[in-house]
Amino acid sequence: MSASTSNRTPGDRRVIQIGPFHPLLEEPVGFELTVEGEKVVHVDACMEYIHKGIERLAQERTYDMVPILLEKICGICSVTHSVCFCNAAEDLLQVEIPPRASYIRTIIGELERLHSHLLWVGLAGHFIGYNTVFMWAWKYREPVCDVFEMLTGHRQNSSLPIVGGVRRDIPESYFPEARRAMDRLDEQVEMLTAAVLDDPVLAARLKGIGVLTPQEVVDWGVVGPTARASGVDTDVRRDEPYAAYEELDWKVITTENGDVFDKAVVRLLEIRESISIIRQCLEKIPGGELNLGQQHIPRGEGIGRYEAPRGEDIHYLRSNGTNMPERLKVRAPSFTNVASFEVSCIGESIADVTITLAACDPCYSCTERTAVVRGVDGRPTHTFQDLVRLSQDKTRALAREMGREPGLNLL
Amino acid sequence: MESTDLGKRLESAFVDRVEWTARSQKRLYVSIAPAQLYPVFDWLRENIPGFRLGTSTGIDLREGVGVFHHFVVNGMPLVVTLKVIASKPDPRVPSLAAKIPSARWIEREMAEMLGIEFEGHPDPRRLLKAEAFSDIYPQRRGFDTRAFKESIGERLDF
Structure with missing residues (x-):
């Protein structure tokens, strides 16, 4: 009907x-x-x-426990919130984390972006009736979660980030398999991207709908791929580099039209960038310390920013000098x-x-x-x-x- | 633009009306009176391209209820926090949502969680809590989680 x-x-x-x-x-x-x-x-x-009261729960846990709690905010963005909290705490402490830790954070962050974007491509395909896209994208997503599990021990929740670095190392013996998985994924995504971009029906179906203008993007505080599809050039990874992004060669994808088609294009091209970032990290990852060890958290406040798959994540942290945060404000990108x-x-x-x-x-x-x-x-x-x-x-x-x-x- | 430069420019534009600290070159915290929120916000929006609201934090402090608006600048490693303190027991501050739509949801959230009244909010409806809990403010100091849990059954009819 x-x-x-x-x-x-x-x-x-x-x-x-x-x-x-x-x-x-x-x-x-x-x-x-x-x-x-x-x-x-x-x-x-x-x-x-289902308001979970996570902000309040975080105020009742120690700084070591909070990143693990924050992984449970979202089933997809588990690295996002824990690293964003660490960025806030490191802003409060004014410390730099060891290079190996920053590479590990980059690798798990980009793996998360990969599986999140592939999940979206599949869902978007289903909604407009392209169930083949749905099947392909979700099939390609599986090996990404497998690599995440090989490196961290879990498909989603790594529990790796802690204030001042990472908790555990990732095993280098799995790097060759991770590289091979990235090579296979690159070919598959290249094929998928070409198929989607060249399909005249998809273009006719998705162009010109759900348009956001650049002014609306700024007024409504829209972030991430949704903003970049409207030509607003914003990406925390480049604007305020955390982890190892400053040392890597990658680019921010923007398009001009702001419609659903462009949002799909931005995500598909970002998948290729993420694969390239992970490959570079696996090549260049240095040895050395994993974290700074125990830190004394002084009174004060810090703000962390992180580019989640869906856009900028912000955490505001206020400390009263005890071992638990006095206030933690979490703003996930979907909220705006x-x-x-x-x-x-x-x-x-x-x-x-x-x-x-x-x-x-x-x-x-x-x-x-x-x-x-x-x-x-x-x-x-x-x-x-x-x-x-x-x-x-x-x-x-x-x-x-x-x-x-x-x-x-x-x- | 670095936070200390912006702090100095703000100070010369609003003599004696702003108090700023730069915790690093990326973070600027500006304390202002509630009446100064609109003029300072307008000045910042006019003078910094790509200036947008990141989010706001509501916090129950000893001296009142704090509303911290965190602004970010597209393309720059800078977060500007405007701190407004509303006096208890009946906290009210001017609504930023009257100026920009991105503040609408977060102000509705703060209004419910801390009982702040945002004057001039275009859409001050409930966002998060059920109606039965409209007089409870979970992010206020002294909120009793256990008593809240025990009272849920009395308030909600499942």
């Missing part, structure tokens, strides 16, 4: 509930779309179904990126909303699932499956209009 077939007058406003649960992603958040016909006129987010839906989704049709919401890679199990449209009689008219089908139907219709079968085996 499409939204236009249900009986109602033009100008009739309805509210569509999206969320709050979806098994693909890790945390719940709900959206209320107000629609007029097929056009979205207002978006409202319903947040924090998700707020920008209020501009990126307005004026889009319902069929484009799932992919527009997904385009900033929101770190909640938010964007899609039990969508229920209630008709005038109160009976549901749309389910989540209907919404995904709407999105996929639009891709199929576009392909037919263009007189071709979609190049990537639609559904």
